[in-house]
Amino acid sequence: MSRSERTAGEPMEVPGADIRTEAAETDVCIVGAGPAGLALALMLLRSGVRVTLVERSTALRRTFHGEILQPGGQRVLDELGVLDAARARGAARLGGFQVLERERVLLDIDYSRLPAPYDCLLALPQPHLLGELLAACRRLPGFTLLEGHRIAALRERRPGSPCTGIFANGPDRTRVTIGARVVVGADGRFSKTRALAGIEAGRSESFAHDVAWFSLRAPGRETGRVRVHRAAGSAVLVHDTHPDRLRVGWTLPHGGWRQVARRGIDDIRAELGGALPQFKDLLHDQIRSMNDLTLLDVFAAHAREWVRDGLVLIGDAAHTHGPIGAQGINLALQDAAALHPVLLDALAAGQPTRERLAPYARLRGPAAASVHRMQRMQAKAMFGGGNPVAGFLRARAATLVTRTRLGALITHKVAYGTGSP
Numbered sequence: 001m002s003r004s005e006r007t008a009g010e011p012m013e014v015p016g017a018d019i020r021t022e023a024a025e026t027d028v029c030i031v032g033a034g035p036a037g038l039a040l041a042l043m044l045l046r047s048g049v050r051v052t053l054v055e056r057s058t059a060l061r062r063t064f065h066g067e068i069l070q071p072g073g074q075r076v077l078d079e080l081g082v083l084d085a086a087r088a089r090g091a092a093r094l095g096g097f098q099v100l101e102r103e104r105v106l107l108d109i110d111y112s113r114l115p116a117p118y119d120c121l122l123a124l125p126q127p128h129l130l131g132e133l134l135a136a137c138r139r140l141p142g143f144t145l146l147e148g149h150r151i152a153a154l155r156e157r158r159p160g161s162p163c164t165g166i167f168a169n170g171p172d173r174t175r176v177t178i179g180a181r182v183v184v185g186a187d188g189r190f191s192k193t194r195a196l197a198g199i200e201a202g203r204s205e206s207f208a209h210d211v212a213w214f215s216l217r218a219p220g221r222e223t224g225r226v227r228v229h230r231a232a233g234s235a236v237l238v239h240d241t242h243p244d245r246l247r248v249g250w251t252l253p254h255g256g257w258r259q260v261a262r263r264g265i266d267d268i269r270a271e272l273g274g275a276l277p278q279f280k281d282l283l284h285d286q287i288r289s290m291n292d293l294t295l296l297d298v299f300a301a302h303a304r305e306w307v308r309d310g311l312v313l314i315g316d317a318a319h320t321h322g323p324i325g326a327q328g329i330n331l332a333l334q335d336a337a338a339l340h341p342v343l344l345d346a347l348a349a350g351q352p353t354r355e356r357l358a359p360y361a362r363l364r365g366p367a368a369a370s371v372h373r374m375q376r377m378q379a380k381a382m383f384g385g386g387n388p389v390a391g392f393l394r395a396r397a398a399t400l401v402t403r404t405r406l407g408a409l410i411t412h413k414v415a416y417g418t419g420s421p
Contacts, residue, residue, distance in 0.1 A: 071118030
C-alpha cells in the first residue's frame with residue numbers, strides 16, 4: 001500500500017520491524033472496559049449488535065477510584081440483570097450522606113426517603129461490578145474482547161471525516177485494524193479516543209480541592225453512611241467499603257500536593273487524627289508513609305463535542321466531575337442507557353451520522369452540566385470557609401433541607417439526576 005493510499009490516521013509501519021497485523025470487522029467498537037463501556041456492550045449484544053471491546057489492561061487489572069453506586073445507576077444495572085450478582089460478591093450498604101462539624105450533623109441526606117429497592121447507596125468494588133458485566137457479555141454471541149490493546153489511531157480518510165473504526169496496538173507487537181460502523185470512546189477522563197479525534201476536553205479548574213484517598217482495615221467500625229467531616233477549612237470524607245474497610249478521602253488545596261507532602265507523614269497523620277478522632281488508632285497503625293495515599297486531581301470537564309459521524313463519547317470521556325456526591329459511575333451508566341436506543345436507530349437506518357447520534361448528546365449534555373452546578377454548590381456547603389455568620393446561615397439552611405420536603409426533592413435529584421422519573 002502506498003503512502004497516498006494509506007488511510008489517514010493509520011500508524012506508520014517501521015521498516016524492518018517485526019510487527020504482526022490482524023483485522024476484524026464489527027458493528028460497534030467500544031474503547032474502554034469500565035462500567036459505561038461494559039454496560040453499553042451488554043445492552044447492544046442483547047439487541048443483536050456485534051461488539052468489539054478494546055481494553056488496555058488485562059484481567060481488569062487497573063486502578064479504581066469511584067465505587068459508590070447511586071440509585072439511578074443501580075436501576076440501570078438491575079435492568080441488565082447483573083446488580084444482584086455483583087452485590088453478592090461483596091458490597092456495603094450506605095444509608096445516605098451526612099456533613100458533620102465537631103460531630104454535629106449539619107446536613108443529613110437520608111436515602112430511606114426513596115422508594116425501595118433503590119433506597120440506599122452501594123459501595124460496590126468495581127472489580128465485582130465489571131466481572132459480572134463481562135461474564136454476561138461473554139455469554140452472548142457477537143462479542144469480542146481485546147485485552148491488553150491500546151487505541152493508536154482512528155480510522156478515517158482525513159482528520160474530522162467519518163470514523164470507520166480504529167487501529168490498536170496489542171501485546172507481542174500485534175497491530176489490529178478494527179473496522180466498525182460506530183466507535184464509542186468510553187476510556188475515561190484522560191480519553192485517548194477523544195484526543196485522537198482532536199476534541200477538546202473542556203477542562204475547567206472549578207473545584208478548589210484535590211483529594212488524597214486511602215483505605216483502612218476497620219472490622220466492626222462501620223459508619224453506615226457517607227460522612228463528610230468538616231475541619232479547619234478542609235473536609236475528610238469517610239465511608240464503609242467491602243470487606244470490612246473504610247475508604248477515606250482527605251481534601252487538599254487544588255495543586256497543593258507537593259507542599260502537603262513536605263510536611264511529612266507524622267504531621268499529616270496528626271491532622272487527620274484531629275478530623276477523625278474516632279479513627280485515630282487506625283490512622284496511627286496503618287498510615288505509615290506518603291505511599292499509603294493516592295492523589296486524585298479533581299477537575300471538571302465537558303468535551304466540546306460528544307458525537308461525530310461514526311464516533312461517540314460517553315462517561316468521563318465526555319464529561320468529568322469531582323467525587324462530591326458520588327456521581328461518576330451513575331452518570332456513565334445513564335449515558336450508556338441513553339445512548340443504546342439512539343445507536344440502534346442509527347445502525348438500523350445505516351446512517352450513524354452526527355445528526356442521528358445527536359439526540360443522545362441533547363439528552364445527556366444538560367444532565368451532566370446540572371451535576372457540575374450541583375457539585376459546586378455542594379463543595380461550598382461541605383468545605384465551609386467565610387465568616388462565622390455565613391457558617392451559621394449555612395447550618396440553618398442545611399437544617400431546613402434535612403427536615404422539609406425540599407430535602408426529599410434534593411435527595412431524589414442527587415440519586416437519579418436531572419429529568420429522572
